[in-house]
Amino acid sequence: MILNIALAQIHTVLGNVSANLEKHLILVKEAQAKGADLLIFPELSLTGYVLQDLVPAVVHRPKSEDPVFKPLLEASRNIDLLVGFVEEDTRNRFYIAAAYLSRGAVLHVHRKVYLPTYGLFDEGRFFAGGDAIQAFDTPFGRVGVLICEDFWHASLPYLLWLDGADLFLFTSASPGRGLNTGEQLESARWVDHINRAYASLFTSYVAHANRVGFEDGLNFWGASSVYDPDGDLIIRGPYHEEALTLAELDLNQLHRTRSRLPLLRDERTNLVARELNRILASRPSGQ
């Protein structure tokens, strides 16, 4: 089975959801014209990233009656979509979220679990953290979605792997930082390393959509990419420039790689659970 995936690395208008929605719908048409089955947008693609006090003003609920999700759900009848937005729950908590839309329905919403609140990041001040991780079924197999800092922690991709994800969809709005003599900024190099590692360790596809552009002095570096189950790079978009990057994923590669390298078959999940419980039980809380 072939999956044509498209990665939209876009610049966004900070806090202007309708302008960003318009851009999403234009890219949907473009990706569709190029034969894409699935189009993924970066973290907070409908709102922009450093929202601060704009957060309560840009919230949406992924429902068919929502004015932003209505046209997106309509568009998803022809192409699957992963979009980034701020979700408000029924108790008025705000989450950094990503919604997977397919054939007019919301298949899954992931709420970002790890909110970086250190260095240049201040997400924990403005957002609630998600409290669940779950893979879900799509027309292209079982998928796991994570948002930026979520996949800086090895545990979440691992859980998704155990929950059946063969295709990891990662989204981010990653500020570029760490200029030295390297070809890439340190932050870009680090993300590239771990994406390659997850594809290799989990013998799975890893697709990453990262935004571009600037917000005040922050640059976002793009270079959206796809790694295959052998850990080989299939495609990488340009650094620092808007692009719609397409890749053809041969999902039968999962079969071939896992025939050669049965890491999933040999994974000792009961041992993991037993030892994790022992470790958590044996140490004082909070350590």
Next chain:
Amino acid sequence: MTNVDLQINTGLARKILTGFIHTEITRTGMQRAVVALSGGIDSAVSCYLAAEALGAHNVLAVCMPYRASSSDSLEDAQAVIAATGVHSLTIEITPMVEPLFERFADMDNVRRGNVLARQRMVIIYDQSAAFGGLVVGTSNKTEILLGYSTLFGDSACAINPIGDLYKTQLRQLALELGIPPQVIHKLPSADLWAGQTDEGELGFTYAEVDQLLYLLVDQRYKPEECVAVGFQEVFVRSVVERVRRYQFKRILPLIAKLSNRTVGYDFLYLRDWGT
């Protein structure tokens, strides 16, 4: 003595910084920039980057010599203007500042230097309005951290592409941009009085202090760890104290909080809000 590596990928810096200038100016609805050009390396780098980002026809370089400014400065500024092809304007500030100097005959060099810097700020912001362009800043990371600038003077700008590059790194970027060698290699000077040099006034070289600042600020070394790797303790202490003392130059004026929502504390929006 540890050798601290401040080498950077100048091509990558150039790409990010021209993207920054172009994006941050055009998102305001403007297309143009103004740069105060001194003849030194910092303003030359800002001018080159602005010309590359926006097109030379969208950049105005303003030279603002004072009577005591060195003639080399103006010549070097002209070389930058000729090489980039930007619009230019030379405005002599002597007749604007002399009446103030005469009124306060006891004014020392620091006060005079501040007056010159602030007079230039008045002109560059007026030209910003006249030309329809944002002021692109010319302060580097070294001088921002050391507080080696005039508040509301040379540090005033709308956007600063070079404020996260140490002087040592700016020289590398200047080479990448093809800035005339005489601009890159001359002794840095605020050019406030004859024979003034930055390094003479500061009491250390940029090469030394950039390495120390890199360890203290970027690598989060403790002062005693900097001493342990070979920096003189007196030097380390003086730089640490300088960085602390001049924090006021790096932030907006303090607002006394009274209400539930106060600008600067809990009214938080980026400047790029809505764009």
